[in-house]
Each structure stands twice: as C-alpha cells, then as structure tokens.
Amino acid sequence: MAPPRVTASDVARAAGVSQPTVSRVFSRSASVDPTKAERVRTVARELGYIPNLVARTLNSGQSFRIGVVLAYLKNGFFSEALQRMSKALNAQGYSVTVYFAGNSAEEVDDIVGDLLADQVDGIILASISLSNELVARVRKSGIPCVLFNRGQDDPKASMVTAANSDGGRQATEFLIQAGLRRIAHLAGWQKAMNGIQRKEGYLAAMNAAGLEPLACVDCHFRRNVAMEETRKLFARNEVPDALFVATDHMAFGVLEVLKEELGLRVPEDVSVIGYDDAPMASWKSFDLTTIRQPIGQMIDRTVSILLEEIRDRDRPPEQVEMPGQLIVRGTARLPAGWHQNHASPITNGA
Amino acid sequence: MAPPRVTASDVARAAGVSQPTVSRVFSRSASVDPTKAERVRTVARELGYIPNLVARTLNSGQSFRIGVVLAYLKNGFFSEALQRMSKALNAQGYSVTVYFAGNSAEEVDDIVGDLLADQVDGIILASISLSNELVARVRKSGIPCVLFNRGQDDPKASMVTAANSDGGRQATEFLIQAGLRRIAHLAGWQKAMNGIQRKEGYLAAMNAAGLEPLACVDCHFRRNVAMEETRKLFARNEVPDALFVATDHMAFGVLEVLKEELGLRVPEDVSVIGYDDAPMASWKSFDLTTIRQPIGQMIDRTVSILLEEIRDRDRPPEQVEMPGQLIVRGTARLPAGWHQNHASPITNGA
C-alpha cells in the first residue's frame, strides 16, 4: 500500500532525457543545458521527485548524517545543546541521529556498531558521563569525531570544552574580593573533567589569596547530595560565609536548605555562586549569581571542527577551551565597585 | 585517508564462500550450513565486518530509521519524551533522527523534504506547536505517522494524547472539594489542544458545581504572562482563593508572585494547582500540587502504534487518550479526608 516513490528515471522518462542528466541537474555536479535543466526541474516538481539520499549515500560514501551520542537529556544544558547542534548541522545539509548511551559494556558495543552501520559521516560525543571505553572505540573507528564538553586524555581527539578551571577561579575570586573568607566548595563529580577543573579553579584562587579552603566535597553533580552536604557544613563549628557550588542545579537545592531549613539570609549571611546559568537562575526566586557557559559558541565551534575534519580527514586534531562569563545577580555579596546585573540576565547563552 | 570499510564480499573471499552466503548468515533470511555459518561469523569478527545499513535499506526499502519532529527541547517534557522514544525504538532495532521545525512555511517544506529524502520508515510528530501545515504535509506523504501529545482534527491520523480535559476537571474538583469557591484559571495557549482541553475541564467542573468561573485568561504557556495575569487578578475587587494553572512552569512563576510580591501564604491564602508534574514540582521550595502526565505509557503506546502501522500499512488509525493523575502536595488546601503525598513525589513519571 506504500505509494511507490518517484525516481530519477521516472523524471528522466517524463522529461525526455536520461537518468544521469537528471542526476546532474540535482547534484549540480556537471553542466547541463539550461533549457533542459529547467524542464527537468519542472517535471520533477510536478511528479514530486525527491532525490533518494540513501542511494546517494551508497554511491558517494557520504551520508550527510551526524551521530550525536548523549547520556541524559534531563540536564537542560544538553537539551539545548542538541537542539542547537541540530539546527547548525541542518543548515549545512546534515541530519542528526541521536544515540543514548548507558554505561554497560554491552550498550557501548551496540552504539558503536549502530554508528558504523548507519554510515554516519561524523560523530559528536556530547556527555560528560560517557565512558572512556566508548570514546576510545569511537575514535578507533576512524570516523571524524569531536568531544563536546567532555575531556579526554587523548591528544589526538578534537574537543571543545568550557574553561571550567578559569570559571571556578572567577567565581572564587569574586567571593574573595567581596571580603568573604570562609569559602567552601560543593564540588561536581571528581571523575568528570568538569567537576575536577572547577574545583581546581577554586583551589587555585584560594591559594593565590593565601586562604585555606574551608571545605571541598564531591557532590557527584547531585542536588540531594549537595543539600545534605550543606546541612553538614552548617552543623560544624566554623560555618562558611560563602559557597561556590559546581552547578546551578545543585545550587538551587543549596539555596533551599539555606533559606528554608536554616533560616539564613542570602547573601547577607551566606553568599552562593553556581555554575551554568541555567534558565531558572534568572528567575527572581533564585536570582543566582553564576558562571555562564558560552554554549552557542561551543556548539558553533564543535560543528565547524567536525565538518572540517570530514572535509579533510588528515586535519590535525583541535582542542578548544571557551571562557565562561560571570553573571552577577543577587546571591553573592558584591565586591566594592561591582553592580548587580553586570551582565543581562535575559540573553541567556547557556 | 578514510579506512576502507570491510564489505560482505571481503568476508566472503576470506571465508571461501560467496557474498550471498555472507548475506544469508547476517540477515538470517535462509538456511546456511551451520559449520560454514560459524566460519563466516568468525571471519567477519576478525575482519571487523559490520553490515552496511544503507545498502540494506536501498534494496529492502526499509531504513529502520524513525524521524522525530520537535519544535523545542527547552520544555523538559519533550527532552524526556525524546530520550524515552529513542530508547524504546532502539530496542526494536530502529534509530532516531531528529528534526526541529520552526513555523515558517519554508522550514516546513524543508523538513518534509528531508524526511522523505532520508527514507524514514515512520514519523513521530511530537510538539504541540507544530503547524497544521506540517502535520498535513507529513500525512500526505503516506509515511506511517503518529501524533504525540498533539491533537489534530483528522480522524485518519493516529495520535496519543494525555486526557487533558479530564485532568483539568480533576484539578478543579479537588479545589472545589476543599471548599474553595473563587477559583480562577490561568490557561494555556488557546490555539493548542492541551490548553483548550485543560480549560474545558476547568469550566466543566465549575459548571457541574454550580460555580461561576472567576477568571479564565489565555497565558500562552508563558511564565511571564502568567505572572502578569496573577498580579492583575489580585488587583481586582474580588480576589481568587485558588488558581488552577495550565502548566507547572507557569505555576512556578505564579507562586513567586504570590509569595514574594504579594506576600500571600500558600495554601492558607491561595491554593495553587499546576499541570505536568515537572521534576521541580517535587522540590521542597515549590512542593506543587499538580497533575502528572503518564509520559512513560504515552511513549510506549506511541512507539507500538507506529511500529504496527509500519508493519501493516492498512491498519486503521488509532487514537489513544491516557488519563493523568493528581499528585497531592502542599500548594493546595486539602479536602476533608485527603492526605498530602497521596502519591509518591519520587517516582516522577512525567
């Protein structure tokens, strides 16, 4: 019952030309008599001809399909990233196929197999939590590949990451400049590059200022863990006067504990800085000071590197780190000379 | 520089059999001598042979690819939906290609063209805000297609939706039973099925109880609009004692206005019920009473209907409406006999 699709041969017959001529019209690969080309186009439109990308792929070796491998989409950062990638790649004539990777070895096998079977032209590995095994297998496949927001100790892999260490430093320095001294860090997962580097930035800034880190605990990127660690911190003798939290998502939970459970005022009693500039961070009930990731630029760079690698497969790998931006809102005390809304909370880039 | 892929013929040569035999081993389409089959499999593994899905598609007419068309991913509901669809379809041997549709006629053309060119076996239209034009064009293509969470006045289209009208009724009745009388509705977009039906449920429940709707305004699913309308409502002479808000996302903004700006207590002064059971609804700082959409079941049903339509293209269309569930939390006054956390806030299905 499937309506048979119109092929290039059908168009050729109807237009009184040969199939290759139709092909040449649609692929612009060689010159065709303008009059004849116009006739072909007209006939094609009337018949509803659409070139079969699968046949084109088989013959040319190019599928114009990019595989994007993700772990979770719950985190709004990756949802937005996926959408932007898709738009950017579509604009270049590529379609995007998504693959969700769990962590089991079996799943890794399956996904690499699927990517190969599907003949994708390129791969974006876009999740912190993708296993090293997966990354290694994908790279071994020889398909052009860019790591997005996910580091790897492989100098031959192209990657685009945010300057997490620098961001951690910025946040911490901002707190220090505001006169805060008992600064604790609720860290991200210490097996993920993001978590590690943000912590490094924190430690570097503290060290540079001659301050002792008050506390620095791995919260695994989990809101509940961050909340529990906050309770613990404020049950200690020496209570923090500032918290640098590794993600906004965790910071929202931390704020809840501080305000609702502990009855503390923010930023009068405690300053809080998050990371990501999630959309909710600009909501008035949070009004969270945070570090914005330059997601738009990261995507653009990721896409352009990938496409260049596809075009020139001998291209040397490229590693890009994009600086973040401190977004000053209301949860952290201001250093002298700073103003709130130093950057617009509206044009959320992350 | 691209490493040439191993083909079935390579395997055949190495294993001393013909290419069709290799094909038969991998497609299980006909019987092969067990000993020989094992040899082929061994050789294939050694050579790293992976069947080329593109070639298979070209002559079988099946691509094992499903197109999922979305408008936005910012709304967490669709992110989760996409992830679940992908997992469910992968489990059945299908891969998922995503297409983001804006609303311009040009984009609609492009997307329909892409879907056809890519030879997808089936399509899921998964966004309220997809244009009628797009839906019509996709249906006209003859490719099996299911509308997910998006109604259409086309009895020949399969669709899976949530029972929005029933949900609106449940929420409103709950408020009425709690003794509230001045109940207003901050409605969703009145050009989208969801928005319309939730409103209908509200109106039906009010009518059945002999109550006059206090107010019922279209907030276009936008948080800022809902916030502004809330301010207006409470500037009037007759102030609401309950608000039924068409989405959680809007309700979060409404709560912010009520508590922070107007200094009202929830639920003592005003009761609020949202819709969706977004993850944040269970956060203690919101603790939002809401209607949960049965997203898991909706996905399962969508996928199974689509696959059945692919298998049997003469299958009559199917329209499924899945009931929602009232999740009782802390923002709405309880009717006599009800307990909070009547349903677990942890097992979030939406």
Added chain:
DNA sequence: TAACTTCTTGAATGCGTATTCATACCGTCC
C-alpha cells in the same frame, strides 16, 4: 535405479543514484 524432495550454494540481478567513458556536437583557429 530412477524419480522426487529438501537443503545449500553461487551466479546474476536489482535497489536509485553518481560517476566514468565514449560519443556527438558546436564553434574556433590556422
């Protein structure tokens, strides 16, 4: 032993396109 069935197998072919390759055409230049 001949006729028949069942199971295996390779040669040939087709899917729809892009790409040779060869040919025919047209105009140009000496």
Added chain:
DNA sequence: GGACGGTATGAATACGCATTCAAGAAGTTA
C-alpha cells in the same frame, strides 16, 4: 577544410547488500 578544445549527453557501471533463480548435493521413496 581539417585539427582542436570545450560542452552536452547517454550507455554502462559501481556502490553493498538481499533476493531470485538455477543447479548441485544429499537423502528418500517407489
């Protein structure tokens, strides 16, 4: 007018696989 460069075009082919077809092998029955 013949040689030459460029353009336009169709016939043939390749891409990698699945499928049809025919034929061979092996086993069965009469």
